[in-house]
Amino acid sequence: MTGSELPEPVERRLQRLWAEAAERGAAMPSEIALASSLEVSRPAVREALVRLEERGFIHRRKGADTTVNSSLLGIPARFEQRLDSSELIAAMGRTPSVEVTDVRVEEVTLDEAHEHDVSPRQSVLRTTKVWSADGEPVLVARDAVPVLTRTDPTTLDPATPMVDLATALTGERVGWELVFPGADGLSDDDAALTGRPAGEPAMTLDATGISRTGTVCYWTREVHLRGAFRYAMVRRADW
Template sequence: MATTDQDAVIDRILALWSGDLETLPSEPRLAELTGASRASVREALVRLEERGYVHRTQGTRTTPNRRLPHVGRRIDEQFDHSLSIRAAGYEPRLEVAASDVRVLLPGDPHRYDDLPDGTRVFRTVKVWSVDGTPYALAEDLVPLVRDVDLDPHRPVFELAEEANGIHVAWETLWVDAVALDAARAELLSTEPGVPVVEMTYCGYGTGDTVGYWSREVQVAAPAGLRNALIRRVRHERGVSGS
């Protein structure tokens, strides 16, 4: 089954989601409800378990993670800020503070990427607001392979496909706590030195070619937009821990 078809099965299962659901229907019933084969349903459940949506135990039915709809925004999944802000019940606004084409120079102390010196990139600086209050700021570097007219308002993964042809398959993300510098503090309408979460991430394709590098900071998030990570807990018999 093609990836897009498998994703469709996952979406159909998620459409059955209910906050009051204690167990999911059996595999045969899910196959009937989604119009998919049992093998496709089984594979979809494996992927949903990996993503923290369900917990499966041998001999019992599949249990949904009922806290998941309330955890906020998942940093282990790609997202568009405007969509996640709206989904949390707020009004988003996107401002492009800067966009330009530049060449990456060696020795630049502000660089956070591992692209080769001399790489020509499309750089954007964007600010998202929640109900009019600045919330997140991102600087994106998209290597330019094609001479195209790019709209800086578009999501970075879409810009990568247009600028360099990379359909990003993975992101590696690093999270740090930093003091906000003066330039970014001004764009976020706050004071320099305020402690913030900084996320630096690299998006790359299946062939390891970089589609973009991004660096993002966020001020204190309102309810429903806190960054969350769902991770599986494995219990090893005979192993103690603290």
């Protein structure tokens, strides 16, 4: 790691150790052992373990080993976890690519202004992207990012991940996403972009990214083609 690079988050490093333990059918090492091997403090390890437990990767009991949930192996797509589309496709063991089919800067519509609580004359950067896995279209994303800084959106690479475009154009980082899943038939436009029949069933995700100060940083509609991803949701079952 060079001086300009940020250290990898503890939680991500622990998740790799979780995967190794799950593949072996073994328990997670103790907090002391994890802190030593990762060269971080025990409080940092404990905080990351809490987050992993909340997401269903592990189960901890006082005075007992930390067990791992090996059933999550091979499930890259989770409703409660935001992954960049390229990371999601790569997690499926396929090669991601993206084609930006439309880029424009324009004012929000009145419906958008009302729904997202932004000024009716607010400028937004709109992009349409078609994501492919091994050259096969799997997802269409229509993103809108408000222009709240002095950054000229036309100077940015539209293929840049949406969260990074949002940081540049709003000056804030996304803290939460509000997501509404649904199902619909492919529109004529989406069918033309993906080479699939119009009306073919597809899963949709309408998401709004919100900063910790309450600023709307983006909204997006994703159309996930049938059979492309296997989404899962993990929830605790404390009967």
